Amino acid sequence: MQAERRTGGRRPGIGTLTSTLLLVGALAGLGLLHGQVKVFTLGEQGLDARSFPRWALGALAIAAALRLVAGLRRADTPIGPPWALARAGAIAVAMAVALALMPRLGFFAGALVTGATTSLAFGERRWLLDLGIVVVLSAVVTFGARWLLGIPLP
Amino acid sequence: MLWHAFQALLDIWVLVAAISGIVLGIVIGAIPGLGPTMAIALLIPVTFTMTPVPAMILLLGVYQGAIFGGSISAVLLNVPGTPSSAATAIDGNAMARKGNGGRALRIALFSSVFGNVFSCLVLMALAEPLARIALDFGPAEMSVIMLFALLVIVLFGGGSRLEALIMVLVGICAGIVGLDPISGTPRFTFGSFPMESGFRLIPVLVGLFAMSEVLIQAFDHHPDAAARKIPPMKTSRVTLAEMWRMRTTLLLSSVIGTFVGILPGIGSTVPAFMSYNLARARSGTPEAFGKGADEGVAAPEAANNAVTGGALVPTLALGIPGDAVTAVVLGALMLQGLAPGPFLFRDHGVEVYAIFEALLISSIPTLLFGLLMFRVAVNVIRIRPGHLFPAIAVLAILGAFSVDNSLFDVIVMLGAGILGFLFRRSGFPLPPLLIGLILGRPFEQSLRQALLTSGGDPRIFVSSGIADGFLVLIGLCLLISVFFHLRKPKEAPDA
Numbered sequence: 126m127q128a129e130r131r132t133g134g135r136r137p138g139i140g141t142l143t144s145t146l147l148l149v150g151a152l153a154g155l156g157l158l159h160g161q162v163k164v165f166t167l168g169e170q171g172l173d174a175r176s177f178p179r180w181a182l183g184a185l186a187i188a189a190a191l192r193l194v195a196g197l198r199r200a201d202t203p204i205g206p207p208w209a210l211a212r213a214g215a216i217a218v219a220m221a222v223a224l225a226l227m228p229r230l231g232f233f234a235g236a237l238v239t240g241a242t243t244s245l246a247f248g249e250r251r252w253l254l255d256l257g258i259v260v261v262l263s264a265v266v267t268f269g270a271r272w273l274l275g276i277p278l279p
Numbered sequence: 280m281l282w283h284a285f286q287a288l289l290d291i292w293v294l295v296a297a298i299s300g301i302v303l304g305i306v307i308g309a310i311p312g313l314g315p316t317m318a319i320a321l322l323i324p325v326t327f328t329m330t331p332v333p334a335m336i337l338l339l340g341v342y343q344g345a346i347f348g349g350s351i352s353a354v355l356l357n358v359p360g361t362p363s364s365a366a367t368a369i370d371g372n373a374m375a376r377k378g379n380g381g382r383a384l385r386i387a388l389f390s391s392v393f394g395n396v397f398s399c400l401v402l403m404a405l406a407e408p409l410a411r412i413a414l415d416f417g418p419a420e421m422s423v424i425m426l427f428a429l430l431v432i433v434l435f436g437g438g439s440r441l442e443a444l445i446m447v448l449v450g451i452c453a454g455i456v457g458l459d460p461i462s463g464t465p466r467f468t469f470g471s472f473p474m475e476s477g478f479r480l481i482p483v484l485v486g487l488f489a490m491s492e493v494l495i496q497a498f499d500h501h502p503d504a505a506a507r508k509i510p511p512m513k514t515s516r517v518t519l520a521e522m523w524r525m526r527t528t529l530l531l532s533s534v535i536g537t538f539v540g541i542l543p544g545i546g547s548t549v550p551a552f553m554s555y556n557l558a559r560a561r562s563g564t565p566e567a568f569g570k571g572a573d574e575g576v577a578a579p580e581a582a583n584n585a586v587t588g589g590a591l592v593p594t595l596a597l598g599i600p601g602d603a604v605t606a607v608v609l610g611a612l613m614l615q616g617l618a619p620g621p622f623l624f625r626d627h628g629v630e631v632y633a634i635f636e637a638l639l640i641s642s643i644p645t646l647l648f649g650l651l652m653f654r655v656a657v658n659v660i661r662i663r664p665g666h667l668f669p670a671i672a673v674l675a676i677l678g679a680f681s682v683d684n685s686l687f688d689v690i691v692m693l694g695a696g697i698l699g700f701l702f703r704r705s706g707f708p709l710p711p712l713l714i715g716l717i718l719g720r721p722f723e724q725s726l727r728q729a730l731l732t733s734g735g736d737p738r739i740f741v742s743s744g745i746a747d748g749f750l751v752l753i754g755l756c757l758l759i760s761v762f763f764h765l766r767k768p769k770e771a772p773d774a
Binding site for chain 2: 147151164165173188191192235236240241243246275279
């Protein structure tokens with residue numbers, strides 16, 4: 126099992142970043158609540174469509190703020206070396222690009238882009254073998270899903 | 280009912296599904312980083328063309344197989360294939376280093392089967408009576424029970440309570456997106472029609488557990504890491520007499536696994552370690568633990584398999600998942616038209632009992648294939664990450680798309696994968712997020728329905744014995760948690 130926490134001193138790290146994002150997200154949700162949730166009352170009292178989201182987002186904002194404060198007193202996991210982030214980021218970006226192109230180019234092309242980028246991110250450089258495996262994999266999944274499972278892939 | 284359910288199992292596809300599920304589960308569970316949750320989520324598209332009984336048997340077979348499979352890499356490599364097999368690794372790997380890896384795996388297998396059979400019998404005894412009681416639950420009772428479930432995950436799920444609370448709240452907030460459960464008003468849909476269906480469970484699951492694993496493994500990948508060496512295994516056998524000598528340990532571990540598994544959100548890791556510690560405390564030779572004690576393998580394996588049946592009790596009876604895996608199973612049940620909850624036994628009793636009986640009977644193929652396969656399954660650990668993880672990424676896209684034939688679900692899956700990567704690297708636990716997502720919406724619905732019924736009077740939540748009982752339990756849980764927190768020695772401040 127990979128160790129996912131490594132001490133990194135008291136410098137802000139990934140925990141601080143995540144807590145900050147959660148706090149900002151919760152506050153943004155509270156700010157957008159009135160615009161995004163319309164309420165039509167007929168004079169009745171009690172909980173409406175905004176009440177529960179308000180409590181949940183408020184509690185999340187408070188909890189995220191507490192986590193930020195608690196994080197200042199202990200070591201945080203470092204965000205990580207840029208090349209490691211680039212490997213993970215490349216896979217996410219490739220998948221996003223594949224999804225954007227899938228309606229036009231089809232599932233097979235999207236799967237190929239995703240699979241090939243993932244393989245490269247894991248350091249595979251035997252072009253013929255590794256690309257060949259990705260092509261076969263994408264073909265098996267595409268045609269298996271379409272013809273065996275009847276899933277109407279793009 | 281039991282006879283009709285048994286007749287439903289007399290179908291070749293049921294046998295094929297059971298064997299396929301167990302074999303796949305053993306192989307997938309043996310690979311570190313993959314686990315039953317991911318395996319079941321990725322296999323859901325395969326079950327769309329199947330009838331409910333073989334579909335659920337396939338998925339539950341994967342679950343059972345993967346729990347044993349996790350012990351293969353735990354014993355042989357000291358790298359647990361699943362989190363719950365971390366306790367097995369302590370004595371299992373010590374035995375493997377002495378050449379007794381085969382013996383450790385046999386003990387793990389027999390203990391797994393014992394735990395599974397015990398918990399299935401408890402499941403059959405408890406699930407339907409609980410579901411019948413739950414038919415009398417109104418919205419006030421359901422909202423208090425769900426609040427109890429959410430609190431248990433936060434207080435006793437392990438790790439930081441604040442982080443577990445944050446994750447539960449993230450799950451609840453994610454469940455808010457979509458249509459309001461009472462008035463039907465769109466909430467946080469930003470004018471998007473696909474968003475009105477909200478974030479579906481399966482794409483979020485696939486993202487959190489499969490896609491995030493791909494990203495984490497890519498992040499942690501070391502191209503120069505040496506290939507794992509598997510210690511040689513002497514020929515071994517484990518006799519019935521040797522297993523009989525451990526009967527008390529097996530029974531106590533199965534009880535712990537089953538009844539802790541019933542509590543929502545706890546999972547199988549906590550009961551595995553609880554059983555290990557109890558076995559060591561009861562042992563006449565506690566110093567042998569950590570150096571290759573048979574009971575050091577038997578106790579956690581019986582416990583982590585016993586969680587299967589226990590976790591299915593609240594899942595099937597109340598629609599409240601016991602752990603992350605049963606959350607996926609709950610999603611799969613709903614896709615098959617078997618909505619868990621109080622009406623499940625009334626409307627689909629034959630299918631449900633068929634699944635229970637199959638879980639019991641599948642102990643036989645688990646034993647057979649476990650004994651045949653563990654030498655073979657070891658070799659899957661050697662699959663290169665550069666070949667394995669592209670397959671997982673592509674299957675994740677398929678799995679997310681196939682739920683509703685929608686690319687929006689794939690976008691949700693990718694987003695959940697990125698968030699899962701951030702949360703896991705930050706040390707936030709994922710199961711509370713999942714339980715918050717599943718329970719948030721029904722909790723809000725029950726709460727508001729109760730208040731609508733009472734005209735806004737909150738005394739409806741203390742007006743029934745069931746609700747009062749669970750409120751008392753909530754209070755007790757809070758007190759116990761505060762007590763243990765105050766008793767814990769303070770950590771030294773970081774230098």
